[in-house]
Every structure is written in C-alpha cells, then in structure tokens.
Amino acid sequence: MCGIVGIVGQAEVAAELYDGLTVLQHRGQDAAGIATADGGKLRVHKGNGLVRDVFDAGSMSLLGGRVGIAHCRYPTAGSEGSDEAQPFYVNSPFGIALAHNGNLINTDALRREVFEQDRRNVNTESDSEVLLNVFAHELDSQKALTPDAVFRALEGVNRRAKGGYAVVCAVLGLGLVAFRDPNGIRPLVLGKRKGANGDDEYIVASESVALDILGFERLRDVEPGEGIVITARGELFAQQCAAPQAHAPCIFEYVYFARPDSMIEEISVHKARMRMGVTLGEKILRERPGHDIDVVIPIPDTSRDAALEIANVLGVKYREGFIKNRYVGRTFIMPGQGERAKSVKRKLNPIPLEFRNRVVLLVDDSIVRGTTSQQIVQMARDAGAKKVYLASAAPPVRHPNIYGIDMPSSDELVAHGRSEKDIEQLLGCDWLIYQDLADLEAAVAGPKFPGRRFDSSCFSGEYVTGIEPGYFERIRQLRSDEAKKKRRAS
Numbered sequence: 001m002c003g004i005v006g007i008v009g010q011a012e013v014a015a016e017l018y019d020g021l022t023v024l025q026h027r028g029q030d031a032a033g034i035a036t037a038d039g040g041k042l043r044v045h046k047g048n049g050l051v052r053d054v055f056d057a058g059s060m061s062l063l064g065g066r067v068g069i070a071h072c073r074y075p076t077a078g079s080e081g082s083d084e085a086q087p088f089y090v091n092s093p094f095g096i097a098l099a100h101n102g103n104l105i106n107t108d109a110l111r112r113e114v115f116e117q118d119r120r121n122v123n124t125e126s127d128s129e130v131l132l133n134v135f136a137h138e139l140d141s142q143k144a145l146t147p148d149a150v151f152r153a154l155e156g157v158n159r160r161a162k163g164g165y166a167v168v169c170a171v172l173g174l175g176l177v178a179f180r181d182p183n184g185i186r187p188l189v190l191g192k193r194k195g196a197n198g199d200d201e202y203i204v205a206s207e208s209v210a211l212d213i214l215g216f217e218r219l220r221d222v223e224p225g226e227g228i229v230i231t232a233r234g235e236l237f238a239q240q241c242a243a244p245q246a247h248a249p250c251i252f253e254y255v256y257f258a259r260p261d262s263m264i265e266e267i268s269v270h271k272a273r274m275r276m277g278v279t280l281g282e283k284i285l286r287e288r289p290g291h292d293i294d295v296v297i298p299i300p301d302t303s304r305d306a307a308l309e310i311a312n313v314l315g316v317k318y319r320e321g322f323i324k325n326r327y328v329g330r331t332f333i334m335p336g337q338g339e340r341a342k343s344v345k346r347k348l349n350p351i352p353l354e355f356r357n358r359v360v361l362l363v364d365d366s367i368v369r370g371t372t373s374q375q376i377v378q379m380a381r382d383a384g385a386k387k388v389y390l391a392s393a394a395p396p397v398r399h400p401n402i403y404g405i406d407m408p409s410s411d412e413l414v415a416h417g418r419s420e421k422d423i424e425q426l427l428g429c430d431w432l433i434y435q436d437l438a439d440l441e442a443a444v445a446g447p448k449f450p451g452r453r454f455d456s457s458c459f460s461g462e463y464v465t466g467i468e469p470g471y472f473e474r475i476r477q478l479r480s481d482e483a484k485k486k487r488r489a490s
C-alpha cells in the first residue's frame, strides 16, 4: 500500500514532499522517490530504502521546482528492485512523472495493448509503468495540453485500466494531475492553503495526515473516477472522468494500513478502530459470558485503539504488555516471509509482570498470515500467562487482496480453508474470537454513514471490479512467497 503526495506551491516543494513522505512511511518501506517539474526539466530522485535513507542534502538540492510528486513503495507487482521504485517518467508527450498507489488487475493485457497498439515500450514489470504509458498515450491523442484535454485522456485511462489506483502526476508545461479509480478503492485527499504571497497552494495525498503536518486545510476526498488538474499557476480544475460505478473504499485502510490520525472518506480512522473495539467487546460478552479475563493487552501498534475499547466494554484492565522496538518497521509489509517471521521477535518484547499468573486477552487488528499472532501467543505463555485468549478486530482473512495489498496467494493466509477452531489450535491460544464482517463494516461506516459499502474482498471473496478467469492462479504463480524467493535467488 504505497503512499503518494503531490504539491503545487508558490515556492520550492521538494522539502515539503519529503516531509509529507515521512508521515506516509507506514504505507511503504521498500523504496521512495520524488519528482519535481523544474522549468523545462523533470528532476527525479528515487531508490530503495526508507525515505530518510533515499535522500540526502545533495539529492534534495537537485529537486528544484514548485510542482512535484512523491512516493513510498510497498510492492504489489514486479520486483522490489530500485528500477521499479517510483515516480516513473516518460519523455513523451511533454514529459510526465507518475506515482501510483494501488494495483492493476489487467496489467498483462494492457502491457500488450500498450506495445502493439500504442507502440510504447514498458521497461519493467511494474503495473504503474504500464499505467503511466496508458495515460501518456491517451494524452498524446489530444490536440492541446489543457485541463480539458487531460480529462478526456483520463476518460480513456478509466476505460482501459482495471483495479485500484490513486495517482499523482507532474506534467511539464501544465502542473499536477491527480486521479482515482472509478470505485474509489484507494484513498486520495485534496487540501489547500495560502502561500507566502497570498496565492493558493494545493496538495493531494494518500492520507490527510500529510496535509496536517504541512499546514494544508482538508478540502475533500478526490471522488471515485474524478480527475483533478492544478496548473503550475495554482488554478484548480476538477471533472468526473468515468461512468458511475459502485463506490467501494478499501476497508483494510481502516483496519490496518492508514494512520489513526487520518480522515479517509470523512471517517476518522481512529474512531473507526475504537468502534471495532466496541463491537468486538460486545461479541466477547455475548459469546463468553462470565469470562475470566484479567487483562487486555494490545499487540502494538495498530491494535491499540480497538484493544482499549474492548477493555472498556469488558470492564477489565488495559495494559501495554509488549514493548515495541521503534527502529523495526511494520512486519506485515516486509517482502519475504523469512524476514517477517524474524522481525516479530526483534520488534516485540514482553514485560513479564503484566503476564505472570494472569488470564490475558491479546488483541490484534487483523490476523493475516498468522506470523505475528503465533509468536506472540507463545511469548505470552513464556512470560507466565495462565491462559492466553486472542481477539482479532477484523474477520478471518480468507481471500487474496488484489487492489494494492500484497496478499496474492490464499494458501499463505492462515484462515484460508480453516475453521476458526483449526486456527485457534494452530495459533496455540486457549480461545480465539474474530470480528464479524457486518460488525466491521458497521463500525467503519459509523453513525454518519450507516449501510455504506466497502471493498471487503479479502474477507468476503467478492471483488467489485469482477475478475478474469485464471487471474488468481496467475498472480499466485508470480507473487507467492515461494515465487518471490525464487526470483530473488535468480
């Protein structure tokens, strides 16, 4: 789940793009990059690593210009190599740099089309480079470089591309272009502030936290299928560029991906997680009346909001029993299972006195491959817990995610093909309880948006875009942990 930012300012924007990326780092730890439109040149600097590792004073000083875009990457297509770091660049038409959050599900067909019909070469295995070439071709078919021409080009992109995409582009001679897939699966928010000279400055970003720290006011989310053009002079144009389709924002953003201090689709991520805790706490009371839980302990970081509310509903103590090594990143978005498994131990260490002789309820936001929970349950026992229960604020993850979360292979998911009893046994806990999907959706929608629809495909197996026959098998062959291991070895 990558992070993207685009800014049109009245002064140089590179330093602000950098700061914006640092608060979106939780969305992608593999690579980072910035592209700026500097007069007649597009400047690009990118590479593997965390934002702080990819840029230094020298590289930042080369990123001149008042229009720019930035990206931090968690790969869902192609390799983890530096040549697939973003932004991507094409020199024709005009010079375009693009940064993409999401995942296309018709990349192979589009790649062929781009080569055979559009006569364009895509040099990597990245779906984002294919998307850039589709946009470039559609823009090239227009007569002028105007906001209207961009909107017509985006209509073409939306007709051809399938999947999840939130995108920012820097277009030389025009400014910033942003667009979002017609189902609005991936998030994208628009903000505005006054520059030093009193003129408007704009930002488009994956999460509103980037707006907050840079002093932008949150205007609204980019609509599903909408295109936005902000010229280098600071004029904003917006237009719907796709036929209406079901609006289905990704529910996993609220479960795990986004920062709690972000607002997505007018819903506070923090509040959504608290409500998940309330509904799950109520389910525990219903299903385990007269429970013997002494203490609720979150598996940091993401489960904290839900765990605190579960403790409140149950009327038992909430305690921080695991200390997180702040220098280890998120384990779930690491590329290989070996690395993920090793990192849980390096990341979390128990405080034994919170476990000794107690019946503990561990809470996680989600159980995906089971890497974290399996080790944590054992750590709790080793630390002296009398009994260890486990609660997941999300339902069992049984299906692949294909819109920007790298869960391509159902057999790597601990809940795939297993009953809750089987999973309980495998994870080694005394009992296990999952949130129900209806409760999760109601908790995220909250009182403001009852009945709202989400992309919950990894829980329900229902895919809003439809799926070509054979697609799952193809991505399994390309992107399972086994396939990635082989690719790295070769």
Ligand SMILES: O=P(O)(O)OC[C@H]1O[C@H](OP(=O)(O)OP(=O)(O)O)[C@H](O)[C@@H]1O
Residues within 6 Å of the ligand: 256, 299, 300, 301, 302, 303, 329, 330, 331, 332, 333, 364, 365, 366, 367, 368, 369, 370, 371, 372, 373
């Ligand atoms: O079942 P698994 O495959 O282990 O995946 C689920 C776990 O991974 C995530 O944590 P992560 O360490 O990535 O980040 P966090 O510190 O934000 O919780 C998530 O919060 C769960 O703890």
Ligand SMILES: NC(=O)CC[C@H](N)C(=O)O
Residues within 6 Å of the ligand: 001, 002, 003, 073, 074, 075, 076, 077, 078, 084, 100, 101, 102, 103, 104, 126, 127, 128, 404, 405
């Ligand atoms: N997680 C994402 O948004 C990934 C973007 C793109 N599919 C890539 O692999 O680089």
Ligand SMILES: [Mg+2]
Residues within 6 Å of the ligand: 299, 300, 301, 302, 303, 364, 365, 372
């Ligand atoms: Mg976690």
